[in-house]
Amino acid sequence: MAKVKAPRNRTIQLSDEEKLKFKERLFSIHSKAGKEQVVNKLLTQDFFECADWLPENSVDLLFVDPPYNLTKKFNSVSFREMDFNEYLNWVDGILLKLKRTLKKTASVYFCSDWKSSSAVHLALSKHFKVRNRITWEREKGRGAKKNWKNNTEDVWFATVSDNYVFNVESVKLKKKIIAPYRDENGDPKDWREGSEGNFRLTHPSNIWTDISIPFWSMPENTEHPTQKPEKLLAKLLLASSNVGDVVLDPFAGSGTTLVTAKKLQRNFIGIEKDEYYSMLALKRLELAETQKSIQGYDGEYFYERNSFPQLRRKKI
């Protein structure tokens, strides 16, 4: 039986019946696989076991959100903190295995916290052209007595070559105008008037303060301890892939990348070692057949955190 939840708690859980249903659907590969065998599939197995069997030259966008360099338990999967060079080699090993799966035009996004960020940067620059580091504000974080509260994470952006997709128009941020300035003719300067208020469409920068970590009253929330927000994935997928492209997530967790890819008409390949998280991901993928909205995105523009609530219409 799923745990009893508070009335507004929308956390996705699995009932005993659903556990049986999704367990039957768990899938894995045990030899070289063609694209048709793994596209739009979640493989429930160890990444290091199956990476060499993934099809070559087939991925347009790689999103890697591995365990950060911290001792942590992900349900049945444990990760042990390493020294800097050991973690650097571990990250390098992931990239070495994945490189051959990428198309020449592919983009790579790699997540880290402040501590593992320099290892990720070093490893990425060995294999790819590093183009940027996005820092996003987590909003949640535990205060420290003798340190600054750790409230940000990084996502490194790299590409295989100089020929890559970047759809900047798809990831514009709709920002409220506080001081609407008009030119000598009385026309708005770089902003627009709308029934919902005055706003400006801004180019997305490499610091993101409009993201909320999934929490219990959000419909995307699961029991996964380090779930990424769909809005974060939506920005990366819209900017760095096109409809019909293949997105690979080798540490898929609760399936955020796969679900967002599905909502945005991209294809996906996911890998997750833990069976329970895989089953949660399968449930989210099933829910995404009818629930296509992404919080903070209206199908055209992204919104600042907690802004324009009346505009959260569901176009997609």
Ligand SMILES: C[S@@+](CC[C@H](N)C(=O)[O-])C[C@H]1O[C@@H](n2cnc3c(N)ncnc32)[C@H](O)[C@@H]1O
């Ligand atoms: C940081 S979490 C990813 C969270 C995910 N982005 C989400 O939104 O839910 C890392 C995941 O990698 C999985 N993992 C760790 N080692 C793995 C391995 N060797 N192969 C496959 N999955 C692994 C863990 O079980 C965990 O769910």
